[in-house]
Amino acid sequence: MKNQKVTQTKKPTKERIFEVSLDLFSQKGYDRVSVREIAREVGIRESSIYNHYKNKEAILDAIIDYFKSELNQSSIPEGEGEDLIDKGPEVFFNVGAKLYIDRINTPEMEKIWRLISIETYHNDKMREFFKKELLEEPLNVWENNFQIMVDKKMIKPVNPRTLAYEYFSFVIFLFFEYFVLKYDDDFDSFMDLALDRIKNHTEFMLDAIKIY
């Protein structure tokens, strides 16, 4: 409280650099944002940036680290998956959808998703992260779940890997459509746009695989 006498709640400079960088990176991409620009927006000189971050890339790394830690917090608790499956495919699909949406729930996370979408295209580190953590790992989880459902005869005996692709490719498509194609068109959040579409998708899939 000592340094915040009046109305102004002054954030540490390092935090302001983080926020401004995220804003700019997510709008224009890492390459198209200069250190000068960040400094100007923060209200300091470029050279001062280097008192807080080793270099420009270190800012990006900090953002991704933040993203990873947030992602871990919203993941499924170990072992709870199978209990959920027993409640039937409907429930499982709904919880699954909610899980994705929860990971994009704040403005910060939405910006970082956008940033990752951009940088996946020309940043090797980012592409590997996307491939492993955001694509292969979820695909494996879904395949495993479908396998269990098939084994328990809760759904038709379709190849679980195929089902995983059928389910998840639509999710990736939604991300692509929202974070790449529509990002500047309007300011609806991902949630508003995605909920109905995911509902249609899960209903279609349920109809396709449920046992009457």
Add this chain to the structure above:
Amino acid sequence: MKNQKVTQTKKPTKERIFEVSLDLFSQKGYDRVSVREIAREVGIRESSIYNHYKNKEAILDAIIDYFKSELNQSSIPEGEGEDLIDKGPEVFFNVGAKLYIDRINTPEMEKIWRLISIETYHNDKMREFFKKELLEEPLNVWENNFQIMVDKKMIKPVNPRTLAYEYFSFVIFLFFEYFVLKYDDDFDSFMDLALDRIKNHTEFMLDAIKIY
């Protein structure tokens, strides 16, 4: 023949600039390729580039123009769509899949697809092109086709827009996976990778909507 006396078939400089630029752009993205680099690869000085193209962006425009003209050549002849539908959903899906694959059949087209995938992220012109020509238009075509099939009671009465999304989101996903995530991993062509996957996808969809 006058200038090609010996073994060397010398392409015009303008063509070589086109080819080299496409190579480099598709590997590294437009921004990360310099005019100097193009010139070096072609074997001339940077200033000579400007005798053939007004500026760097004009090279990119030429590539996209080439892409558009190639795309038009491989599209469905007007009016042939409905005849095809009458042959049943199986045939229609197969022809549809072949249509996509035909558009990526040459190394040049594959490179341009990759380039478009990259530039869609930060080039406004490119993004609009992708949205209209490569996303919305095909979605509308598929929706229309599904509508006809529903009307003719060839498939179950599912919302045709939903079906269009279900079908097409998988295709977009394949593109994304191949042109963005896997591009440097191996050198299989898109065709080799996609054929089986598309087959699984169309079989799943057929099973989901066909009337027994």
Add this chain to the structure above:
DNA sequence: GTCTATACTTCGATAGAC
């Protein structure tokens, strides 16, 4: 921890000789 000043690099593009 912020500033001024500056080093160093790379970029797209042009002028003008040949």
Add this chain to the structure above:
DNA sequence: GTCTATCGAAGTATAGAC
């Protein structure tokens, strides 16, 4: 149509005073 030479703008980063 190619070359040499060069410009101006913009980028990242560092040194050192305060």
